[in-house]
Amino acid sequence: MATKLFQIDQPTLVQLVNEKNLAELQKLGGVNGVVLALRSCADHGIYTNNDDEVARRRESFCSNTSKKPITKGFLYFVKEGFLEHTITILMVCALLSLVLEGLSIDGQVQVQQSGLINGVSTFVTLFVIVAVSAVANYKRQKKFERISNVNNTTQVDVVRCGRMQQILKSKILVGDVICLKIGDKVPAHGLFLRGDPLQLDESSMTGVIGYVEVNHGQNPFLLCGTKVVDGYGRMVVTSVGTNISQETTPLQARLKELTSSICKGGLAVNLLVLVVLVVRYFTGCTKDKNGNLQSRGSDTKFIEILKFAMQIIVHAVTILVAAIPAGLPMAMTLSFVHAMKRMMADKVMVKELSTFEILGYATTICIDKTGTLTMNQMRVAKFWQGKECLLQDGAYYSSMPRNLMELFREGTALNTTGSVPEVSGEITGSPTEQAILSWAVKELKMDMEEVARNSTILHTEPFNSGTKRSGVLTKRNDDDGSVLHVHWKGAAEVILEMCSSYYDSSGTVKDLDDNQKIDFQQIIEGMAASSLRCIAFAHASYARDEDSNGQLKKDGLVLLGLVGIKDLCRPGVKKAVEVCLSAGVNVKMITGDNVFTAKAIASECGILRPDQDMNIGGAQVIEGVEFRNYSPQERMEKLDQISVVAGASPFDKRLMVRSLKKKDGVVVFIGDGTNDAPALQDADIGLSTMQGAEDAKDSSDIVLLHDTFELVVTVLKWGRCVYNNIEKVIQFRLTVNVAALVISFVATVSGEEVAFTTVQSLWVNFIMDTLGALALASDKPTDELLIQKPPPPVDRTESFITNIMWRNILSQGLYQISVFLTLKFGGKSIFGVGVGGMVNDTMMFNTFVLCQVFNIFNSRMLEQKNVFKGALRNRLFMGIIAIIIVVQVVMVEFMNNVSGTKRLGWEQWSFCIGIAAMSWPIGSVVKCIPVPEKLVCNSHGGGLELLEDLVVNAS
């Protein structure tokens, strides 16, 4: 009813944008038609902004709070648990089989009882499993909510009632007109209204790498969560909140693939089993529990067929339950949330969970210099006037020629974005500005207010990282205004190029010819080589010329002097860089500063090693212009060699990131300034510091809340840890999966009873899917993770089951299968004497479960042989192991009726444990087998084929 208020309904809008359906849009009257139907306006936005209107729109179209998933109640998870495990069907079957069991047996109370117990126990087991996973999922959601609330403060520029305003993303309504610019994330689904065509990075939504143009014509559709990489424009919001399908990230997509492969594999086996059972039934060779052929009396025939059908369904569903890997997504989120929480405690804020998906792959880290590698606490350490170097000491400055002193005071006080408030005296501005101002105040006795009173600013050219200079055009208030003064300050090499003369130390103007320039270049080089930032000041005065039109003179200037600013390296940087390098991650520095300064700092930080080619323009150290002017092919070739790019513009930084990404790498960019924003934006992972500029923080995925560079290592470690944990979970799960499927298949096909009873199957499934994931997903990072190379960045649609994982899965799986089969078919004769009687079904079940307990340790390490390292300290892990063992003992020893087991003696227990423990030595031996790095299987059928192969071979 609510949607009647608007001429368009919510599902239509959602579908329109999701499907990018241009034909449908035309039917609705184009973008303008939709805007009208939403009672909005491209210029003014929504007309009214009162509570009623907001409520109406909320009611009709929901609110924008779904980026964090809608809060689900506990009951939801219970329901989900039932559905996910297809358990409802199973319960009905169990109930029916219970009834049938009761019917078919005449007067045999004992058997009737066992049937009853069977049914009831299946119920109870199901109930426990559903309850435990519901609690786990519920708690996971609560945790996730708490974390995502921290980040829920994104502001969006919105036009409402004709007024531009900033509102929280969660307050956006359908019909709102939103302004988008470079760096923004599209906050909701919508349509393009006007502006420059936008370039959008939709890879987070579609997994396709590259940019998509959004414009008036063919593609006016904007998907929520995509990033604007270029352009400026307005959009109208068409759907928010719950209407937006949850964003799937690349890893999720790959997990889905894997999940469906596992499902398909399970189902294939399942079908085969069913066919075999049915065929055997109708050819009349069903055996009873003792292996005798069953005779079928005609009066009970109907009931028997019914009972048989029920049995089949129970089998089918049990296998199906085992086939659905519901625990994988849980493990992934669990692992991410755990890492996010732990990192927050370590003072690293990860803005979105999806960041973890790619963090583990990081192959290159690009670091900006000033403020990231250095402390950003600047101080003028040297001053050159003419060719004379003056260290800081008050005596000298007081003897500085008066005219020069005046010019310096003007040049520092007028040509700045900083300020020196008279009251507090606390100087503001960028660190460079602060350093210069405090030097001028202290040494030159500059009085900012006074200088400002004496001159009028006519025009300014603000500093930017592209031009690396800032200028100001002024006139003095004490003359008639016919003389103009221009002051420039900026990167020394840039300013030097603009000068044709210089003031010497006595204050006289001297010619600056090419030879003189070389002298000055050497001075700059010398300062830079001792890691100082070099800033030059220049001045010119000239008669006002009507043509100049407020333009600042850019040549023929007089060089006033040079300052060298000290900015120390952060402590710990060298160590951190070393760790990154030893972890197989390339480290590159890319800075706007002078190449000599860059080189000096790079050597100090260990980015440039003494054995490398330190020549500028050589392979390792180059300047931004050079990098920019390479042909694309040349750039690709030289990329690996480059360690330092100096004098880089913001776009050079971005170009570096883009080129590295093209090389199949996963790029982390660490920066703090506005000049880093485009690169932070484009990098796979942008990382900035709390002290960084606002737009840098906005453009990054991770913010370091504490001012220590070592946190970069923490980030890297957690990235790898999370990835590693998911690998472990998958590896463990697939091992159980492969073994259980093959075992059930062979057991059924060979004409015996099913391998495990229903309760036993459910228990195995619970270990495999839930407990295994819980135990392995929250393992803490180890230092070993940083000794290995990063995992090869595979195509995002490829499976992440590596050869190493396959090796471990297959070896352990095969061991478990062969143990089971040997016990089953050869056990009675081979082991009969030694283990106190015979190998019964309980022992097989027990051995199988114990194998999982031992193998869970194996799964903790993909490659290392010591699988116990750190296990004792992981309380959750040890707790889960303990739970499995206790429940197993209870099942075998105390709940025989429920779980269909027989009690075992101590010899039998030792036998089971002994066999299961063999998986440890097998694990370490197998880890010696080298495997090729290249993936042979991918999830597009690869996993499935493998499972099928296995099944075929085993039978």
Ligand SMILES: Nc1ncnc2c1ncn2[C@@H]1O[C@H](COP(=O)(O)OP(=O)(O)OP(=O)(O)O)[C@@H](O)[C@H]1O
């Ligand atoms: N406020 C300023 N006024 C004039 N020149 C400046 C100012 N700030 C920096 N510079 C000069 O411009 C150069 C480039 O600055 P930019 O901001 O691009 O990079 P950076 O701060 O030196 O280094 P990074 O890119 O590593 O952060 C600096 O090396 C410095 O010489």
Ligand SMILES: [Ca+2]
């Ligand atoms: Ca910087």
